[in-house]
Amino acid sequence: MTCLCVLFAVSSLFLLPTASATSLSLRTEYQGSSFFDAWIFYSGTDTNTTGNVYFETRETAMSSELTYVSDGKAVIKVDNSTSGAGNSTYGRSSVKLYSEETVSQGSLVVLDATHVPYGCSVWPAFWLQGSNWPVDGEIDIFENVNLAQYNRYALHTTDGCKHPDNSSSTSIETGTLISTDCYNATNGNQGCVVEDPSTTSYGDDFYENGGGVFAMLWNDDGIKMWFFNRSSIPSDIEDSPDPDNWTTPTANWPNSSCDVSQFFGAQTITLHSKDITLCGNYAGSASVYEETCSGTCTDLIQEPSNYDTAYFEINYVRVFSR
Numbered sequence: 098m099t100c101l102c103v104l105f106a107v108s109s110l111f112l113l114p115t116a117s118a119t120s121l122s123l124r125t126e127y128q129g130s131s132f133f134d135a136w137i138f139y140s141g142t143d144t145n146t147t148g149n150v151y152f153e154t155r156e157t158a159m160s161s162e163l164t165y166v167s168d169g170k171a172v173i174k175v176d177n178s179t180s181g182a183g184n185s186t187y188g189r190s191s192v193k194l195y196s197e198e199t200v201s202q203g204s205l206v207v208l209d210a211t212h213v214p215y216g217c218s219v220w221p222a223f224w225l226q227g228s229n230w231p232v233d234g235e236i237d238i239f240e241n242v243n244l245a246q247y248n249r250y251a252l253h254t255t256d257g258c259k260h261p262d263n264s265s266s267t268s269i270e271t272g273t274l275i276s277t278d279c280y281n282a283t284n285g286n287q288g289c290v291v292e293d294p295s296t297t298s299y300g301d302d303f304y305e306n307g308g309g310v311f312a313m314l315w316n317d318d319g320i321k322m323w324f325f326n327r328s329s330i331p332s333d334i335e336d337s338p339d340p341d342n343w344t345t346p347t348a349n350w351p352n353s354s355c356d357v358s359q360f361f362g363a364q365t366i367t368l369h370s371k372d373i374t375l376c377g378n379y380a381g382s383a384s385v386y387e388e389t390c391s392g393t394c395t396d397l398i399q400e401p402s403n404y405d406t407a408y409f410e411i412n413y414v415r416v417f418s419r
């Protein structure tokens with residue numbers, strides 16, 4: 098007996114230094130002149146969320162400078178030079194990118210940006226989706242609409258995946274809990290949403306503060322997301338990230354209330370900014386638009402100068418895996 102106990106204690110000690118289950122190494126890097134190489138440009142109208150937008154091919158996006166690299170930064174924008182005056186069904190040009198690779202459980206996805214799209218009628222997102230929605234889940238890392246002040250983090254799933262309620266949420270994340278049920282049929286596909294507590298996570302404040310980093314860790318313990326403003330980015334994040342050593346996540350969906358291996362399949366990274374007609378499919382039409390903007394959303398689409406701030410400026414996107 099004694100002998101067994103000693104053996105057990107010794108082997109545990111021996112195992113401890115190598116027990117870093119979250120050890121992550123760089124798998125894919127989207128950066129600089131090669132940023133756009135490994136994305137598929139979805140081309141066509143916005144059939145799923147009825148945006149007043151036309152997503153351009155790689156060739157058109159590049160030639161009309163909706164996508165380009167400048168000073169090492171990748172820019173992804175909505176057309177802000179073409180007038181749609183007099184055309185009530187005008188579809189403003191934009192870009193929607195799907196990663197060629199898929200991301201699996203045991204991954205960390207990092208976006209470092211210095212500008213994110215915003216403005217009345219603008220709906221940007223940096224998110225992941227499985228091949229069969231909602232069976233394979235959806236992970237929204239960066240998303241909001243119009244002149245919202247705070248970024249929103251969300252999951253969308255089939256029935257049975259939840260964010261813990263308020264009694265436990267304060268200890269696991271710094272964000273504000275908006276809704277707990279990730280099931281796509283609850284509240285018109287609202288998702289389980291956590292809002293960032295800082296205005297530097299979205300819109301003009303994000304830009305004025307030098308931007309920052311969004312990170313999403315999906316492992317056996319669940320899904321965690323962080324926003325780090327420019328002055329608080331962990332020093333290890335670019336090359337050898339150790340999320341165990343970071344601050345409390347901004348949003349956290351522990352596996353105990355959402356079995357992540359059941360609700361999430363291989364994910365495609367999706368990156369876009371678009372115009373929204375209904376303001377919208379996002380969370381219930383005009384009421385959302387009127388929270389931060391006035392007039393009628395569709396009236397804005399025709400005027401290009403409404404889209405001067407509707408662009409991403411990205412230092413890099415990196416995917417690390419176990």
Ligand SMILES: *[C@@H]1O[C@H](CO)[C@@H](O)[C@H](O)[C@H]1NC(C)=O
Pocket residue numbers: 139141142143144145226228230
């Ligand atoms: C609509 O969603 C389906 C399923 O996620 C996807 O295959 C399709 O590409 C989407 N269409 C657009 C325009 O995004």
Ligand SMILES: *[C@@H]1O[C@H](CO)[C@@H](O)[C@H](O)[C@H]1NC(C)=O
Pocket residue numbers: 151184185186187188189
């Ligand atoms: C109005 O915009 C739509 C969508 O962009 C386009 O197909 C149509 O040709 C435009 N109509 C006119 C009269 O320019």
Ligand SMILES: *[C@@H]1O[C@H](CO)[C@@H](O)[C@H](O)[C@H]1NC(C)=O
Pocket residue numbers: 262263274275276277
């Ligand atoms: C608790 O969470 C619910 C969403 O489930 C939210 O509506 C409510 O505002 C939260 N209350 C507090 C005090 O955070």
Ligand SMILES: *[C@@H]1O[C@H](CO)[C@@H](O)[C@H](O)[C@H]1NC(C)=O
Pocket residue numbers: 230231281282283285286
């Ligand atoms: C939820 O997903 C199911 C299955 O795909 C679909 O039939 C239903 O329309 C979705 N509901 C919403 C509100 O998206």
Ligand SMILES: *[C@@H]1O[C@H](CO)[C@@H](O)[C@H](O)[C@H]1NC(C)=O
Pocket residue numbers: 295297306326327328329
């Ligand atoms: C940046 O983040 C740090 C750490 O959360 C915080 O103390 C600081 O106030 C933030 N700066 C701004 C401008 O929000």
Ligand SMILES: *[C@@H]1O[C@H](CO)[C@@H](O)[C@H](O)[C@H]1NC(C)=O
Pocket residue numbers: 331332333339342
């Ligand atoms: C943990 O983070 C702190 C603060 O960023 C850093 O000083 C320290 O070296 C890190 N430790 C490890 C083991 O990475």
Ligand SMILES: *[C@@H]1O[C@H](CO)[C@@H](O)[C@H](O)[C@H]1NC(C)=O
Pocket residue numbers: 317318352353355356357
């Ligand atoms: C995640 O949750 C499921 C369902 O409760 C459980 O079977 C599984 O063991 C959990 N995984 C981990 C790593 O805790």
Ligand SMILES: *[C@@H]1O[C@H](CO)[C@@H](O)[C@H](O)[C@H]1NC(C)=O
Pocket residue numbers: 177178402404405406
């Ligand atoms: C489009 O927006 C960019 C970035 O704000 C700006 O530099 C440019 O002048 C705008 N283009 C036009 C035609 O106004």
